Amino acid sequence: MKDSIHVSKENYLKAILEADAEGRQVIPALLAHWLEVSAPAVTMALKRLKRDGYVEVGEDGIVRLTASGREMAYRTALRHHLIERMLSEIFGMAWYEIHEEAERLEHAVSPAFEAKLREKLGEGGACPHGNAVLPENPIERKRRGEVPLSEAAAGQRYVVASLHERDPELLLFLHRAGIGPSKSLRVVSQNYDQTVSIELSTGVSILGRPAAEAVWLRPEVQ
Numbered sequence: 001m002k003d004s005i006h007v008s009k010e011n012y013l014k015a016i017l018e019a020d021a022e023g024r025q026v027i028p029a030l031l032a033h034w035l036e037v038s039a040p041a042v043t044m045a046l047k048r049l050k051r052d053g054y055v056e057v058g059e060d061g062i063v064r065l066t067a068s069g070r071e072m073a074y075r076t077a078l079r080h081h082l083i084e085r086m087l088s089e090i091f092g093m094a095w096y097e098i099h100e101e102a103e104r105l106e107h108a109v110s111p112a113f114e115a116k117l118r119e120k121l122g123e124g125g126a127c128p129h130g131n132a133v134l135p136e137n138p139i140e141r142k143r144r145g146e147v148p149l150s151e152a153a154a155g156q157r158y159v160v161a162s163l164h165e166r167d168p169e170l171l172l173f174l175h176r177a178g179i180g181p182s183k184s185l186r187v188v189s190q191n192y193d194q195t196v197s198i199e200l201s202t203g204v205s206i207l208g209r210p211a212a213e214a215v216w217l218r219p220e221v222q
């Protein structure tokens with residue numbers, strides 16, 4: 001569990017915005033899980049964020065951002081996105097190495113440097129994990145024809161569209177399993193024990209459900 005002091009106001013606001021963008025109901029327990037902090041730490045942080053006018057907590061227990069909370073959360077998410085792209089596109093760092101680096105740097109960027117990054121890279125592109133500034137609602141993604149690996153059809157060929165990037169250990173695990181953004185794969189079988197067998201150019205891999213749910217695919221165009 002992380003020391004609550006090291007999880008800043010910006011981390012809380014960004015987590016709330018990202019969870020909301022994914023179509024989740026933002027309750028304190030979700031924030032405790034995502035930010036790896038204790039329930040009392042979340043309670044204290046929410047109290048402060050409420051006092052400062054960044055969030056409102058409804059009678060249903062759901063946390064919602066105010067306009068100023070949303071603005072600060074988006075700025076933090078955008079800085080994270082731009083820094084990831086800088087590390088990858090300018091410095092050539094690998095996609096499975098950069099998330100934590102960006103988590104640290106996003107709090108240190110001055111407005112002037114942020115403007116430079118935005119000018120050089122633009123706001124529209126995808127990060128090296130295949131994600132836009134904010135995550136997308138799974139319902140929207142499925143409507144576009146994307147599917148998580150945990151639900152992909154056996155026998156079909158797919159290309160990896162994007163990866164959930166919240167957990168650096170998961171990214172490293174996926175990399176070691178031969179999976180990465182834009183990689184092409186064939187689903188061999190969805191197995192009884194909720195694992196999925198896939199065939200990559202490097203061989204066959206078997207992934208458990210938590211990893212398979214974090215990999216979004218689009219059908220490979222022949």
Ligand SMILES: [Zn+2]
Pocket residue numbers: 084127128129130131165
């Ligand atoms: Zn990313």
